[in-house]
Amino acid sequence: MSRKKAVKGKSNSSPTACSPKSTGKGKTSKALSCGAESPSNGVVRPSRPSLSNSSEFYDMAFKVMLVGDSGVGKTCLLVRFKDGAFLAGSFISTVGIDFRNKVLNIDGVKVKLQIWDTAGQERFRSVTHAYYRDAHALLLLYDVTNKTSFDNIQAWLTEIHEYTQQDVVLMLLGNKADATHERVVKREEGEKLAKDFGVPFMETSAKSGLNVELAFTAVAKELKHRSMKAPNEPKFKLQDYVNKEMKTSGCCSS
Ligand SMILES: Nc1nc2c(ncn2[C@@H]2O[C@H](COP(=O)(O)OP(=O)(O)OP(=O)(O)O)[C@@H](O)[C@H]2O)c(=O)[nH]1
Numbered sequence: 001m002s003r004k005k006a007v008k009g010k011s012n013s014s015p016t017a018c019s020p021k022s023t024g025k026g027k028t029s030k031a032l033s034c035g036a037e038s039p040s041n042g043v044v045r046p047s048r049p050s051l052s053n054s055s056e057f058y059d060m061a062f063k064v065m066l067v068g069d070s071g072v073g074k075t076c077l078l079v080r081f082k083d084g085a086f087l088a089g090s091f092i093s094t095v096g097i098d099f100r101n102k103v104l105n106i107d108g109v110k111v112k113l114q115i116w117d118t119a120g121q122e123r124f125r126s127v128t129h130a131y132y133r134d135a136h137a138l139l140l141l142y143d144v145t146n147k148t149s150f151d152n153i154q155a156w157l158t159e160i161h162e163y164t165q166q167d168v169v170l171m172l173l174g175n176k177a178d179a180t181h182e183r184v185v186k187r188e189e190g191e192k193l194a195k196d197f198g199v200p201f202m203e204t205s206a207k208s209g210l211n212v213e214l215a216f217t218a219v220a221k222e223l224k225h226r227s228m229k230a231p232n233e234p235k236f237k238l239q240d241y242v243n244k245e246m247k248t249s250g251c252c253s254s
């Protein structure tokens with residue numbers, strides 16, 4: 001299979017250089033507007049033969065957004081996934097929007113995720129809105145130690161349904177599952193909310209690494225499956241996969 005070279009590294013390149021195309025709400029453009037060539041269903045059309053087996057090359061690319069209240073751990077989750085590290089210490093709130101790329105090997109297929117880290121602060125909401133429409137997947141986070149962030153999930157879901165494409169892959173994450181003493185939202189409450197809204201759910205910890213890899217892998221699997229699925233092939237069940245693979249808090253890191 002021919003491969004496309006991934007845009008690598010942290011986005012000191014301006015996000016505006018890779019801004020979404022102005023297709024408007026509900027339009028079906030699936031293309032990443034930087035680093036990928038006119039994919040019609042998320043699959044990047046190869047432009048030249050494979051040069052190596054390096055992780056810099058990929059077969060398909062998707063845009064994933066991290067959303068949720070300020071302080072829930074979006075940036076930390078991304079840093080944990082991309083670099084395997086935890087940003088402890090003082091909290092530096094994201095300004096505007098930023099992205100990082102990571103190529104995953106999903107069942108022998110190189111899937112590039114371009115992961116957009118949004119600012120949770122209200123004053124940046126209009127920036128976030130502009131990016132929703134090109135998103136293939138969203139990870140919606142709340143903080144298990146912050147009840148308000150959990151209570152705001154319904155409002156986030158309303159906003160998501162308003163601005164994203166209909167078939168966007170969505171997953172709810174209860175982050176900071178390591179913080180057992182400060183926890184105010186039970187796992188069962190997260191599960192119930194997710195069930196009520198028909199959204200896959202799991203708890204994560206950017207600090208311990210719990211389920212972080214799994215969250216992104218599950219989304220990549222779902223997106224890849226949708227792109228490559230033969231007509232009579234059974235649907236990939238995201239929640240079933242997550243239930244099988246996930247670890248519960250207090251257990252271990254991924
Ligand atoms: N205990 C614990 N703390 C976490 C975890 N994830 C993030 N934090 C802490 O929570 C604070 C906020 O984390 P960020 O990742 O910056 O939050 P954010 O959602 O990106 O916030 P905005 O950029 O303002 O939207 C930081 O002090 C982190 O150290 C986690 O899994 N466990």
Ligand SMILES: [Mg+2]
Nearest residue numbers: 074075093094
């Ligand atoms: Mg942030």
